[in-house]
Amino acid sequence: MSEFLALLRGYGRFRSNGYRDQHRRWETLAAGQEPPVMIIGCCDSRVDPATIFDTVPGQAFILRNVANLVPPFELGGGLHGVSAALEFAVTKLEVKHIVIMGHGACGGISAALAGHGEPDRIFIDKWIGLLDRARDQVLEAAPQDPQHALELEGVKVSLANLRTFPFVAEREAAGQLQLHGCWFGIAAGTLYELDEQAGHFQPVPEDA
Structure with missing residues (x-):
């Protein structure tokens, strides 16, 4: 209590x-509400986007799930909570920016690296299966820190999947919507932003 x-x-x-x-x-x-920004972050208790970005009420439409993942566009299958929130944010609220925010020490990423088959993971395995290809590529590259590498790749996967939604791709092409990738280091409290052209994450200046 x-x-x-x-x-x-x-x-x-x-x-x-x-x-x-x-x-x-x-x-x-x-x-x-008329939030200009949608943030898709992890449901991890340590990485609240409203705290990290110091937002005020109504500033950001926030969606949180395991490992801050966006599935690709598809019409079949089961319920589509992420897709429904994305559709509402883009087509009804007309947000101008979508931010994918990954973070350090992500449990969902750890689960993806561990692979599938644990008996108590009924729902998580299918969800983190969205990272299977990226995980295999990371492990093949054998980086010094696979966890960190896959956390960064996970942000890129979600950005790529965002662009499979027609209403996202159309608005981005028209200059009405901008997509951003970020990663937050918990211990240092440092935010990194993805430069998609260079493919690298750079620290965000505190006076940005």
Whole structure:
């Protein structure tokens, strides 16, 4: 109960500070949202995009899942939570930017490197199967740190899969939508941005 109580106490602080300081913004947001940015991040408790990017309410439409993955466009199969959120953000909210944010020490990436077949992984194995090809390429290249290498490659996989959605590709080609890749180092608190032309991640200046 103490862990849940800590959440309720946090709500109390929000009401006393955050809500009070921005109550007019909250009143405006009650009428609707127009976030300019969508962030697709990992559900890892250590990498909250709102904290890392110091956003205000209504600034970012955030989707979080295991290993910050985007599946490729397809119409069959089961339920499509990521695809539905992406469709809503792009076609209804008309976001101008989509950010894929990977991070260090990602458990989903560790699971992808470990391979498939663990009996208690009913859903995770299929999900992280999105990284099978990238994992094989990373292991073949034999980098000094396969975990870090696959975390970076995972961001690139999600960016490539984003472009398989027609409504994303059309808007990017028209200059209405920009895609970005980032990686966050937990221990150092450092954010890196992907230069897609060069294929490398560079640290983001603190005064960017």
